[in-house]
Amino acid sequence: MLLTAPLPHQPEVTFHWLRVGHCKGPEAMARQGGRLWPVEFPSYVGALHHPRHGWTLFDTGYSQHFFDATRRLPELLYRSTLPVTLPEEEQLPRQLAALDVDPGDVRRVVVSHFHGDHVGGLLDYPRARFVAGGAGAEQALSLRGIAAVRHAIVPGLLPDDLRDRLDPVEGFAPVDVAGLRGWDLLGDRSLLAVDLPGHMPGHLGLLFTSGGRPVLLVGDAAWTTRSFRELKPPSRLAKGIMHDWPATLRTLAALHDLDAAHPELLVLPAHCPEGHAAWSAGT
Numbered sequence: 001m002l003l004t005a006p007l008p009h010q011p012e013v014t015f016h017w018l019r020v021g022h023c024k025g026p027e028a029m030a031r032q033g034g035r036l037w038p039v040e041f042p043s044y045v046g047a048l049h050h051p052r053h054g055w056t057l058f059d060t061g062y063s064q065h066f067f068d069a070t071r072r073l074p075e076l077l078y079r080s081t082l083p084v085t086l087p088e089e090e091q092l093p094r095q096l097a098a099l100d101v102d103p104g105d106v107r108r109v110v111v112s113h114f115h116g117d118h119v120g121g122l123l124d125y126p127r128a129r130f131v132a133g134g135a136g137a138e139q140a141l142s143l144r145g146i147a148a149v150r151h152a153i154v155p156g157l158l159p160d161d162l163r164d165r166l167d168p169v170e171g172f173a174p175v176d177v178a179g180l181r182g183w184d185l186l187g188d189r190s191l192l193a194v195d196l197p198g199h200m201p202g203h204l205g206l207l208f209t210s211g212g213r214p215v216l217l218v219g220d221a222a223w224t225t226r227s228f229r230e231l232k233p234p235s236r237l238a239k240g241i242m243h244d245w246p247a248t249l250r251t252l253a254a255l256h257d258l259d260a261a262h263p264e265l266l267v268l269p270a271h272c273p274e275g276h277a278a279w280s281a282g283t
């Protein structure tokens with residue numbers, strides 16, 4: 001792969017990287033050599049403002065809907081395996097209100113993938129379109145009951161009209177992103193969805209420029225900054241939940257190369273406090 005190719009020039013957007021709840025799980029899940037001791041995995045959500053195209057979210061983190069939808073079996077199994085906490089001040093609608101954003105102002109949600117910790121709040125944005133990898137959306141729409149829970153999908157979190165409001169990413173204009181497959185979501189290259197396969201079918205990242213700095217949100221293509229920087233894949237404990245393990249390793253290697261070739265690029269995994277600190281330090 002030619003990941004040393006220059007990053008595309010992009011018009012600026014405003015970007016907020018918001019913490020929206022966390023779950024607890026063994027450190028060893030995210031990193032080979034980690035301990036079995038449970039650690040916090042916060043969920044971070046991107047809120048992006050474009051001067052002409054309004055507000056876009058990258059994922060939604062947890063929400064009250066997550067607790068409602070996982071109250072009974074089989075969904076309760078998911079919540080008991082990875083216990084979730086969502087302090088009131090971290091609820092996404094509340095944090096958006098502090099930015100003067102109403103739920104109805106959110107025009108689109110780019111869904112990295114359909115795990116419950118990423119789509120927990122889709123029901124809160126009644127006017128949003130949903131941009132997602134076609135294969136991931138089809139999987140989420142087709143699985144029910146225990147088969148869904150086995151893939152960490154919670155059907156009760158998906159809006160009834162998801163299919164009507166879905167814009168499969170493959171329908172947007174394709175664009176090369178420093179050697180990776182991408183799609184131009186707004187027609188001006190300001191928001192480029194990036195194909196980061198492996199973790200789940202149709203798994204996506206998002207590349208944009210904010211404050212003069214290119215930022216790549218990578219969802220769960222890497223769980224921590226150390227993971228892509230030191231090329232340390234998740235442990236074998238996590239292998240079973242990955243959709244495609246060889247693709248997961250290839251994507252992690254691609255992120256490693258991109259990060260090494262572009263020192264100005266900020267690569268942000270969805271659950272990494274170190275990434276959040278690096279972003280806040282630059283704002």
Ligand SMILES: [Zn+2]
Nearest residue numbers: 115117220270
């Ligand atoms: Zn996740």
